[in-house]
Structures are given as C-alpha cells and as structure tokens.
Amino acid sequence: MIDGWRRGTPAFLASVTNAGEAEIALAGGADIIDCKDPAAGALGALSTTTVQEIVAAIGCRAPVSATVGDLPSDPDVMVKAASDMAATGVDIVKVGFFGGDDPRRAIAALAAAHAASTELVAVLMADQDPDFALVAELAAAGFAGVMLDTAEKSAGRLTTVLADERLMEFVRLARDNRLFVGLAGSLQLSDIAMLVGFGSDLLGFRGALCAEGRVSAIEFNRVVSVRRALDKAKLSLARETSVA
Numbered sequence: 001m002i003d004g005w006r007r008g009t010p011a012f013l014a015s016v017t018n019a020g021e022a023e024i025a026l027a028g029g030a031d032i033i034d035c036k037d038p039a040a041g042a043l044g045a046l047s048t049t050t051v052q053e054i055v056a057a058i059g060c061r062a063p064v065s066a067t068v069g070d071l072p073s074d075p076d077v078m079v080k081a082a083s084d085m086a087a088t089g090v091d092i093v094k095v096g097f098f099g100g101d102d103p104r105r106a107i108a109a110l111a112a113a114h115a116a117s118t119e120l121v122a123v124l125m126a127d128q129d130p131d132f133a134l135v136a137e138l139a140a141a142g143f144a145g146v147m148l149d150t151a152e153k154s155a156g157r158l159t160t161v162l163a164d165e166r167l168m169e170f171v172r173l174a175r176d177n178r179l180f181v182g183l184a185g186s187l188q189l190s191d192i193a194m195l196v197g198f199g200s201d202l203l204g205f206r207g208a209l210c211a212e213g214r215v216s217a218i219e220f221n222r223v224v225s226v227r228r229a230l231d232k233a234k235l236s237l238a239r240e241t242s243v244a
Contacts (some may be wrong), residue, residue: 009196013202014226015036026058029224032202035054043067044069066088066092075108075109082110082120091118091119095121096125097124108141119145122146123146124147126185127150134146135170136177149204150184186207189208192233193232209222
C-alpha cells in the first residue's frame with residue numbers, strides 16, 4: 001500500500017493540525033501528511049472539516065492519513081468514527097487500541113465496514129503492554145498496516161519505553177504477516193539512525209517538528225532536519241549493506 005508513495009524505507013510521516021502546517025511539512029520533505037490533534041490525546045482527532053481542508057490543500061502530492069481519536073474499543077463507536085474520517089477523502093485511517101480493552105470485536109467490525117478506497121491502520125500502545133498477538137489477527141481481518149506509538153507522552157520516547165529487541169520483534173511480526181509497519185512515539189533526531197536499521201516502513205514525528213512541545217506549531221527548519229537525518233541514516237545503512 002505504501003510502496004508506491006515512499007522515497008525509501010522508512011518513509012517520513014509528519015503529524016499536522018491544519019492545512020498551513022501540512023504545507024510546511026510537505027515543503028520540508030515529509031512523505032506522508034498525518035492529520036492529528038495533539039492537544040486531544042495521543043491520537044487526538046481533528047474535525048472532519050479540518051481534515052477535508054488538509055486533503056484539499058495537499059491534493060495528490062502526498063498521501064494523507066488521519067487519526068480518529070483516543071476511543072474505547074467499542075465496535076459501534078469505532079466504526080462510526082472511522083467511517084466519518086474515511087469520508088473526508090484521506091488515504092489512511094488510523095485507529096488506536098489502548099490497554100485494558102479487548103479490541104477483537106472492534107477489529108472485526110472495522111474490517112467489515114471500512115471503505116475500499118481507504119486503508120485501515122491499527123496503532124498499538126508501546127507503554128500499555130501491547131499484545132503482539134494482535135498483529136496476525138489484524139492481518140487476517142484485512143488491515144493494511146500496524147504501528148507502535150505511545151499513549152502517555154510523559155512516559156518517554158518509544159525507544160525508552162520498549163527494548164530494541166521488542167521493537168525489532170514487532171517489525172518482524174508485521175512483515176511476516178505482510179502488514180506495512182510504522183514506529184512513532186515522541187521520536188527525536190537521536191532515535192533516527194537506530195530505528196532506520198530496524199526495517200520499519202515509516203517513522204512518525206510530531207514533537208520533534210515543534211519548537212515548544214507537540215502542541216505548538218511545527219517549524220520548517222525542524223521538518224528539514226528530520227528529513228536530512230532520515231536520508232543520512234538511510235544512505236549510511238545502504239553503504240553498510242553493500243559492504244557486507
């Protein structure tokens with residue numbers, strides 16, 4: 001699904017709050033524009049009107065994804081939220097499964113109801129003892145991809161919440177089940193070189209793009225810095241692989 005959109009593995013997903021930020025992210029080198037309200041939670045949802053504005057502004061220049069909010073794993077609630085977001089014209093709808101809820105009924109309902117024109121991506125929470133057995137179930141249900149993120153941003157970065165071995169296990173499981181796989185969660189420039197080597201299809205950023213925390217506005221120079229760090233890490237990995 002993402003193969004036709006990326007410059008190379010991993011792609012750069014930038015979370016934005018409005019059409020203006022979307023233009024900044026795209027100009028700075030983001031591969032995927034992600035619609036999210038960071039003030040409303042880990043996967044806070046923007047209004048469908050705002051998402052439509054972002055989709056219209058970006059057009060066909062890049063894929064657009066959108067989160068549906070920090071919702072309980074209630075099938076009816078999730079299906080309604082995902083359907084409403086899919087109707088905005090986004091390419092990808094991201095739904096989060098938080099610790100404490102059994103998501104299996106919601107997964108089945110989402111898979112049965114989602115629009116064929118929109119890909120479904122599940123987001124598991126690295127700081128809530130994620131059940132990696134869900135990866136195979138998501139693939140069987142027809143989800144296009146799976147991501148790891150963090151629910152509580154004060155808990156730390158993804159790379160400090162889960163050990164490297166667990167992150168690599170997650171990526172391997174996703175690939176074994178032919179799911180596109182992404183990593184996010186308060187990632188910083190210092191995380192990029194290591195994570196590029198794990199084989200994830202994308203890395204997601206918000207806080208690293210902002211001067212004063214994830215709820216402040218993104219800045220062009222910070223987007224460019226992430227783009228350059230990704231390109232540098234990918235080039236270094238390619239050189240190491242060719243030598244080996």
